[in-house]
Amino acid sequence: MSFSDFHGNTETVRRLRDMLGRNRFPHAVILSGTRGSGKYTLALMLAQALNCLARAETDGLPDFCGECANCRRIAQSADFEARLAEAVEAREGLREADKKDTRLFVQTHPDVLIIPPDPPQNMIKVDQVRRVIETIYYRPSDGRERVYIFTDSAFMKEAANSLLKVLEEPPEFATIFLLSENPGELLPTIRSRAMIFPLGALPAEDVDRYLAKQRPEWKAQQRALVARLSEGAVGRARSFDVEAYVAARADALAILNSALLGGDHSQLFKVTESYRPGAEGREKTEQLLHTLYSLLHDLMFLKSGAEDLVRNTDIQSQLAKMAEAVDFEWIAIASDRLAEVERGMRRNLLQSLSLDAFGLGLEKAG
Numbered sequence: 001m002s003f004s005d006f007h008g009n010t011e012t013v014r015r016l017r018d019m020l021g022r023n024r025f026p027h028a029v030i031l032s033g034t035r036g037s038g039k040y041t042l043a044l045m046l047a048q049a050l051n052c053l054a055r056a057e058t059d060g061l062p063d064f065c066g067e068c069a070n071c072r073r074i075a076q077s078a079d080f081e082a083r084l085a086e087a088v089e090a091r092e093g094l095r096e097a098d099k100k101d102t103r104l105f106v107q108t109h110p111d112v113l114i115i116p117p118d119p120p121q122n123m124i125k126v127d128q129v130r131r132v133i134e135t136i137y138y139r140p141s142d143g144r145e146r147v148y149i150f151t152d153s154a155f156m157k158e159a160a161n162s163l164l165k166v167l168e169e170p171p172e173f174a175t176i177f178l179l180s181e182n183p184g185e186l187l188p189t190i191r192s193r194a195m196i197f198p199l200g201a202l203p204a205e206d207v208d209r210y211l212a213k214q215r216p217e218w219k220a221q222q223r224a225l226v227a228r229l230s231e232g233a234v235g236r237a238r239s240f241d242v243e244a245y246v247a248a249r250a251d252a253l254a255i256l257n258s259a260l261l262g263g264d265h266s267q268l269f270k271v272t273e274s275y276r277p278g279a280e281g282r283e284k285t286e287q288l289l290h291t292l293y294s295l296l297h298d299l300m301f302l303k304s305g306a307e308d309l310v311r312n313t314d315i316q317s318q319l320a321k322m323a324e325a326v327d328f329e330w331i332a333i334a335s336d337r338l339a340e341v342e343r344g345m346r347r348n349l350l351q352s353l354s355l356d357a358f359g360l361g362l363e364k365a366g
């Protein structure tokens with residue numbers, strides 16, 4: 001591994017490496033970007049570069065070797081979901097009294113601490129920041145730099161205030177990374193003490209090229225579809241469940257077609273019947289709603305003559321036929337009703353009932 005394994009946002013990566021090379025790396029860095037844009041991957045790469053025992057240069061800029069003891073131990077945190085699941089499981093195994101006082105961390109290197117949002121509220125808690133304060137003023141033991149990576153920017157109030165105190169007087173040998181989908185939710189006083197580096201969306205063609213390497217088993221058509229649906233985030237593209245999406249889309253098309261054709265409702269009921277209440281059904285229904293939105297967007301693009309924006313490119317001719325059968329008002333009504341179904345789901349209404357109502361209601365509107 002090296003920085004050349006990071007896809008896209010080359011100018012941002014170059015600037016960060018340049019600061020590393022000039023020993024001017026900031027004490028607090030906000031990496032902002034959508035889910036899957038590479039914030040965590042990049043923070044971990046920088047943690048390696050800050051601590052690599054055999055730091056080399058590539059393209060005239062500092063790089064990490066990926067081989068030395070520090071690089072390897074930090075890289076063990078690369079599969080964040082797996083490490084987090086282990087930490088959650090370890091806590092579950094504790095006695096009830098200890099569970100309450102145990103906060104979640106991911107740590108595979110003594111000088112690199114990863115701080116995830118703590119469930120069930122999924123926010124950074126004051127006890128987690130306290131752990132940062134307890135360790136940050138000690139010199140690193142195995143590396144050159146203590147690194148702290150907050151994987152989310154949702155802080156409890158007290159936690160944010162504690163972090164602010166650290167940022168006011170950070171030690172020479174520590175770097176704090178704040179990963180954020182929305183830096184606006186951080187305290188302005190925290191933002192002003194950190195340098196913000198946005199990770200932008202990649203063009204669909206770049207994501208497609210990336211997938212050709214990472215997902216060689218996918219057909220070109222699947223790659224093109226995922227490249228468009230992942231909205232320029234390679235992490236999202238890499239882990240995209242294309243089969244689940246296509247299955248949900250078949251159901252979404254059946255619901256929309258039933259509304260457009262009218263008459264016999266057996267097809268509609270057959271589809272909606274398979275959406276059950278409960279945790280598992282909820283996820284499936286959310287996927288369906290998400291897919292319905294994506295189809296309605298595509299119908300809108302087709303009606304507006306913006307074919308190049310269509311995301312479900314593999315069924316474009318089918319969508320073009322549907323687009324001819326509907327008008328803008330129908331699409332607007334469908335979007336409103338879909339929002340109603342979503343609200344109903346939040347209040348735990350029976351899902352198949354509200355999906356039926358959605359399909360039948362659109363028929364009358366058509």
Ligand SMILES: [Zn+2]
Pocket residue numbers: 051052053054055064065066067068069070071072
């Ligand atoms: Zn190394």
